[in-house]
Amino acid sequence: xxxxxxxYFTSHVPAIGGAIHRGDQQTPYWKPFFDxxxxxxxxxxxxxxxxxxxxxxxxxxxxxxxxxxxxxxxAAAEYHNADEGWGLPLYKSFAxxxxxxxxxxxxxxxxxxxxxxxQKMKVDHALSIPFELAWPxxxxxxxxxxxxxxxTVQHPLPSAKRCLALGRSIHRALAxxxxxxxxxVIGTGGLSHQLDGARAGFMNPEYDRFCLDNLxxxxxxxxxxxxxxxxxxxxxxxxxxxxxxxxxxxLGPTAREVHRNxxxxxxxxxxxxxxxxxx
Amino acid sequence: xxxxxxxxxxxxxxxxxxxAAKGYALNALCYSFNDAANRQAFLDDEDAYCARFDLTPVxxxxxxxxxxxxxxxxxxxxxxxxKLAGIFGLNVQDVGALQTGKTVAEFKQMLLDQGKDxxxx
Numbered sequence: 001x002x003x004x005x006x007x008y009f010t011s012h013v014p015a016i017g018g019a020i021h022r023g024d025q026q027t028p029y030w031k032p033f034f035d036x037x038x039x040x041x042x043x044x045x046x047x048x049x050x051x052x053x054x055x056x057x058x059x060x061x062x063x064x065x066x067x068x069x070x071x072x073x074x075a076a077a078e079y080h081n082a083d084e085g086w087g088l089p090l091y092k093s094f095a096x097x098x099x100x101x102x103x104x105x106x107x108x109x110x111x112x113x114x115x116x117x118x119q120k121m122k123v124d125h126a127l128s129i130p131f132e133l134a135w136p137x138x139x140x141x142x143x144x145x146x147x148x149x150x151x152t153v154q155h156p157l158p159s160a161k162r163c164l165a166l167g168r169s170i171h172r173a174l175a176x177x178x179x180x181x182x183x184x185v186i187g188t189g190g191l192s193h194q195l196d197g198a199r200a201g202f203m204n205p206e207y208d209r210f211c212l213d214n215l216x217x218x219x220x221x222x223x224x225x226x227x228x229x230x231x232x233x234x235x236x237x238x239x240x241x242x243x244x245x246x247x248x249x250x251l252g253p254t255a256r257e258v259h260r261n262x263x264x265x266x267x268x269x270x271x272x273x274x275x276x277x278x279x
Numbered sequence: 280x281x282x283x284x285x286x287x288x289x290x291x292x293x294x295x296x297x298x299a300a301k302g303y304a305l306n307a308l309c310y311s312f313n314d315a316a317n318r319q320a321f322l323d324d325e326d327a328y329c330a331r332f333d334l335t336p337v338x339x340x341x342x343x344x345x346x347x348x349x350x351x352x353x354x355x356x357x358x359x360x361x362k363l364a365g366i367f368g369l370n371v372q373d374v375g376a377l378q379t380g381k382t383v384a385e386f387k388q389m390l391l392d393q394g395k396d397x398x399x400x
Contacts (some may be wrong), residue, residue: 015370032398044306059358062309064297081344085312086365153358155295196357199290200349200375201389226295228284236291236357264394268371 002177005047005184006258007016007251008040009244009274011055011186011214012129013185015138015267020132021089023275037133040085043102043275044134044259051097052143052249053104053170054127055243056188057152059084061124069116071159071166073108074147075149076099079123091128097144100177104146114168115148123147126240132190150246150270152189152239160230163242164225167249174250185269187247191239191262196236203270205262207233210260211241216255219248237269242273254279294356302354305342308332309359347377382396 019025025034029146060152063069075098079089098252101117101125108115146171151157167185177241190212194200207277221243230239248255258275265271299306305327308329311317321328329339341349342363350360357374364374380399 020313030290060310060356060362061313065303065306065356083315085309085362086370144338153294153356154299155293157344185328194291194360195371195374196347196351196378197290197292198378199288200378201386201393202290203393204392205393226284228288231291231293232288236293260400262398262400264397265390268375268390270393270397 002173002174002179002183003113003180004135004174004179004250004252004278005049006015006043006278007185007187008130008134009187009247010043010133011128011190011266011269011271011273013267013269013271014086014125014129016129017088017132020136029064031176032263033261033266035265038088040134040273041257042276045180047184049182050136051100051146051183052144052186053148053174053183054166054188055148055150055188055247055250056126057240057243058149059124059126060116061154062122063149065154068151068154069149070115070151072116072118072121072149073101073105074118075105076119076246078149080158081124082122082130084124088125090142090248091125091132094123094141094178095144097146101146102136102175104170104173107176108166108169111169111172113169120264121147126188130186131256136227138172148246150242152237152242155227155243157227158241159223159227160225160245163246163275164219164223164249167246170250171252185247185250185264187244189243190234190238191270191272192238193240194235194237195268197275202235203236203264204233204238205264205270208262208270208272212260212272212274213246215248215274216257219245248276250274252278284296292351296355298354300354302356303355304335305335305338305350305355306359308334308342309363310363312366321366347374
């Protein structure tokens with residue numbers, strides 16, 4: 001039987017990709033952030049995943065406003081990065097796991113979710129950067145992926161409660177999958193940050209700590225805030241915490257914190273990295 | 280929806296259906312900049328390139344003026360606007376400075392100041 005072996009969460013700020021490209025990991029600005037990944041590398045070597053279910057948000061690479069799904073599940077055999085418009089290096093492609101994708105989609109629709117299904121889906125820095133951080137210096141990614149994209153761009157966004165329920169539905173799919181894969185779930189983005197408007201540069205360590213302190217033991221605590229609350233507390237792009245909440249649901253009912261790193265600022269963002277083990 | 284969900288958040292515009300409808304052409308312009316040839320076409324002849332997208336006069340002026348807050352007020356979404364900013368080599372600190380009336384150095388310092396004594400883990 002397949003096993004969900006852990007959950008990995010990290011910010012996905014595009015500037016991280018630039019820092020990796022330049023080899024800036026040990027410079028004073030970046031070191032406190034990158035040093036948080038030494039434990040991630042050890043942990044991945046311990047849990048040895050071969051599939052990743054990745055909750056992330058598209059930033060205008062695959063989806064435009066002509067057709068913007070609230071939830072979209074990738075069901076492709078491969079996923080490619082492409083030019084995002086501002087000079088990031090092009091990232092490696094990913095192998096998909098279409099059979100597991102469709103199994104997840106069956107479970108989601110059976111549980112009365114209505115996701116878009118994507119047999120073609122470009123993936124942007126929100127997916128690639130967490131992989132670059134987790135597996136630096138590999139020629140090919142050691143895991144196949146099932147990407148799940150959550151709309152964090154255009155309101156109305158799905159509620160935190162709905163995202164947690166979506167993740168829990170995906171956990172049921174993983175628990176009933178008949179393969180023998182070792183599955184890691186990944187949530188990317190956040191934590192607090194705001195890129196736009198006169199409040200640009202806003203961050204909120206207090207709310208971020210609330211999220212980090214509760215994600216393992218009481219993820220429902222994060223669902224008591226409305227989307228409007230989360231924007232107020234976390235910034236217009238801080239709503240990417242929805243990806244974390246959904247991934248927490250996919251990990252399973254109980255979890256234990258293994259590692260966290262929290263550092264302000266990376267670019268305009270309060271950067272966080274978190275590892276959870278299932279219990 | 281709780282009552283407080285209708286209260287405005289200072290300095291913040293929610294990109295909702297109204298904004299997305301109003302900003303469609305402007306965001307379509309910016310989305311096109313995922314293609315390097317389109318970025319070059321914009322640089323070669325900004326007026327001619329923008330004319331392909333049916334911008335409102337307000338949107339066209341905001342683009343011409345590099346007025347980020349004006350673009351947001353005209354329905355621009357920051358994820359798409361960032362692709363326009365990228366053409367000029369501007370990153371999100373540059374864009375943050377433009378929106379907050381700070382110098383880039385001041386904006387970066389404001390970000391750094393928020394990190395004091397906050398690291399944990």
